[in-house]
Amino acid sequence: MKKIDSFIRDIPDFPKPGINYKDITPLLQDPAALRETVARLMDLIGDIKIDKVVGVESRGFLLGAILAEKLNAGFVPVRKSGKLPYKTYAEVYDLEYGKDILEIHQDAIKKGESVLLHDDVLATGGTARTACNLIEKMGGKIVQCNFLIELSYLKGELKLKDYDVRSLIGY
Numbered sequence: 001m002k003k004i005d006s007f008i009r010d011i012p013d014f015p016k017p018g019i020n021y022k023d024i025t026p027l028l029q030d031p032a033a034l035r036e037t038v039a040r041l042m043d044l045i046g047d048i049k050i051d052k053v054v055g056v057e058s059r060g061f062l063l064g065a066i067l068a069e070k071l072n073a074g075f076v077p078v079r080k081s082g083k084l085p086y087k088t089y090a091e092v093y094d095l096e097y098g099k100d101i102l103e104i105h106q107d108a109i110k111k112g113e114s115v116l117l118h119d120d121v122l123a124t125g126g127t128a129r130t131a132c133n134l135i136e137k138m139g140g141k142i143v144q145c146n147f148l149i150e151l152s153y154l155k156g157e158l159k160l161k162d163y164d165v166r167s168l169i170g171y
C-alpha cells in the first residue's frame with residue numbers, strides 16, 4: 001500500500017488565503033488506507049485503559065468514533081455552539097482560521113474517567129486546548145491527545161504541554 005501521507009491532499013488557500021488545508025477525504029475513501037490508519041492510531045494509543053474518547057466536530061468524529069469502538073470506550077462529541085441538545089459546558093476558542101465556541105454535554109464525562117482526546121489535525125492547538133479544558137472542568141483525566149496530523153510549524157504542542165501528545169503524521 002502507498003504511504004498513509006500520500007492519501008492526504010494539500011488544498012492551498014482554503015478556507016482562507018494563506019492557509020494550506022490538509023484534506024483527509026482521499027484517505028477516508030480508500031478502504032486499505034483507512035484500515036491502516038486506524039491500526040496505526042491504535043498503536044499510538046497502546047494499552048492504556050480509556051473510558052471515553054472525545055472527538056471534536058466535525059472531523060474528529062470520523063476516526064474518533066472508530067477508535068472508541070475498538071478501545072471498548074464510549075464516544076463523546078465536543079461540538080460547535082448550539083448543536084448539542086442537552087445542558088452543556090462551553091468555552092470560546094481560536095483556531096488557525098477563525099474563532100468559535102465549543103460545547104460538551106454536562107453528563108458526558110464522569111469524575112475520574114480516563115479520556116483520550118482525538119482530532120484529525122493539530123494546528124495552532126486552540127481547539128484541542130479548549131476541548132481539554134472542558135474535559136478537565138468535568139473531572140476527566142486526559143491520558144493522551146491523539147491526532148492524525150500535526151502541523152508542527154504552528155507549534156500547537158506548546159498549548160498542550162501538560163499532556164501526552166501523539167500524532168501519526170507531522171508536517
Ligand SMILES: O=P(O)(O)OC[C@H]1O[C@H](OP(=O)(O)OP(=O)(O)O)[C@H](O)[C@@H]1O
Binds near residue numbers: 058094119127156
Ligand atoms: O489547532 P487548531 O488551530 O485549533 O485547528 C485544528 C482544528 O481545525 C479543524 O477543525 P475545523 O474547525 O476546521 O472544523 P471541521 O472539523 O468541522 O472542518 C480540525 O479538524 C481541528 O479541529
Ligand SMILES: Nc1ncnc2[nH]cnc12
Binds near residue numbers: 019020124
Ligand atoms: N491547515 C489545516 N488543514 C486542515 N485542518 C486544519 N485545521 C486547522 N488548520 C488546518
